[in-house]
Amino acid sequence: MDRRSFLTRASIGGAAAAAGTVLAAPAIAQEAPQITWRMASSFPKSLDTIYGGGEEMAERLAEATDGRFQIQVFSAGEIVPGLDAINATGDGTVECSHSVGYYNWGRDPAFACGADLPFTFSARAKNAYNYHGGGIDRYNEFLDQYNLISYPGGNTGVQMGGWYRREINSLADLQGLKMRIPGLSGRVLEKLGVVPQQIAGGDIYPSLERGTIDAAEWVGPYDDIKLGFQRVAPYYYYPGFWEGGPTVSFFVNKGQWDQLPEGYKSVFRTCAQAVDQNMLAKYDYLNPTALKELVATGAQLRSFSEEILEASFQAAQEVYAEVSQENESFKTQYEAMLQFRDDWYLYQQTAEYTFDTFMMIQQRNGGLVSEG
Known part of the structure; x- marks a missing residue:
């Protein structure tokens, strides 16, 4: 290789090396x-x-x-x-x-x-x-x-069971109840006599106010208070077992x-x-304060009866069996969930549940009253 050829090639290489930072920009981009x-x-x-x-x-x-x-x-x-x-x-x-x-x-x-x-x-x-x-x-x-x-x-965490224009004390009270509740949850409650309605969030209040529906579930205290449901359906039930x-x-x-x-x-x-x-x-963080505000403005807290919870649980098992027969994708996911669910609730009965239960007892007995 002659000197001129070497210098020419070296110059090209050197120019490329010198331009390295400039050439890298498009690659990064x-x-x-x-x-x-x-x-x-x-x-x-x-x-x-x-x-x-x-x-x-x-x-x-x-x-x-x-x-x-x-x-x-x-x-x-x-x-x-x-x-x-x-x-x-x-x-x-x-x-x-x-x-x-x-x-x-x-x-x-x-x-x-x-x-x-x-x-x-x-x-x-x-x-x-x-x-x-x-x-x-x-x-x-x-x-x-x-x-x-x-x-x-x-x-959202465990949701509330929704807003009702009248009290729900027994399974008989669910018969013919027109309720805003979507999807699979609606199919479960349908087995107990509920007539499910799928309504977007912004349309729930006017539907309750006009009596087009008798009840509606949404999320929980903080979101619900913004929508003002307590003014048209005062009975506020829990828990929303369909959305744990x-x-x-x-x-x-x-x-x-x-x-x-x-x-x-x-x-x-x-x-x-x-x-x-x-x-x-x-x-x-926000739900505890919102719940107190809801009660102060007219919401009447109620818990679902054991009769309703047990009947709903059994209805859910029937729905899962039916849907699993019809839909392999659902069955695959559902069965995988069950394997972990059973172990989870067995474990939860130990430290977590015991600690929370003890602290709730202290709260009810007045032992958690804050100072100042």
Whole structure:
């Protein structure tokens, strides 16, 4: 090799080396592209807890990606009705949604497994099952046929049993009761004589006020007080046995998800889990005060009778057997949930239950009166 040839090649190599930092920029940009998605929420903006989960997700993603991954959140009805948010995600109308799987019960009962099933999990148990018991993966195996992928994005904890225009003292009182209650839960109560109605959150109050329905379940004290149900249906029952640990989820169009860089997928999952945990903590913090306010403004607290709870439990088992015969995807998920559920409630009878029960006794006996 002559000297001129060597210098020419060295110069080219040196120039390339010197430009290394400049050349690296496009590669980095390719790894972290600018992405803008739309998220359809199933909830009204007035519910800062559950609707706020979508906004929190958008904020966390933007912060974690230096503003390169942006999501614009739209409340129920702004793009599609709240109950259509999941389907709008699968068909590509929006890139993602924040919703509850059981809203799609009518399309496929197995959608409900990612949200909640009556008499299965508390929120804490559901999180254990989702993150360590394979729940998320099983749900996504099912969702693949609908061009969707999903990650938990919130939980309310055990919900209340809803608002009633008249007292419910026995099974006879359920006969012909028109109640806003979605999906699988409605099918369970239908066996006890209830006439289930699927109504979006924003339409519940006027339906109760006009007497179109006799009862409605929503979430719990903090959200319910915002909607003013106690003014038109004063009897407030508990527990909402159909929603012991209802998971709100982020649903993403599978095609859009597959195009994301792996780093963005990881950040999305991490932010979703943060929202999932934070929503539950927020409800746990706000509900105690809200319940006291509800009682002060006219709500009359009632617990479901053992007769109603036992009959509802048996009705749920009948529904699970029926649906499992009809739907293999539901059966696969449900049976996996049962394996963990049985161990969970056996364990819960030890330390956790004993501690909580003791503290509740102290509270009732006046031993937890705060000073000052």
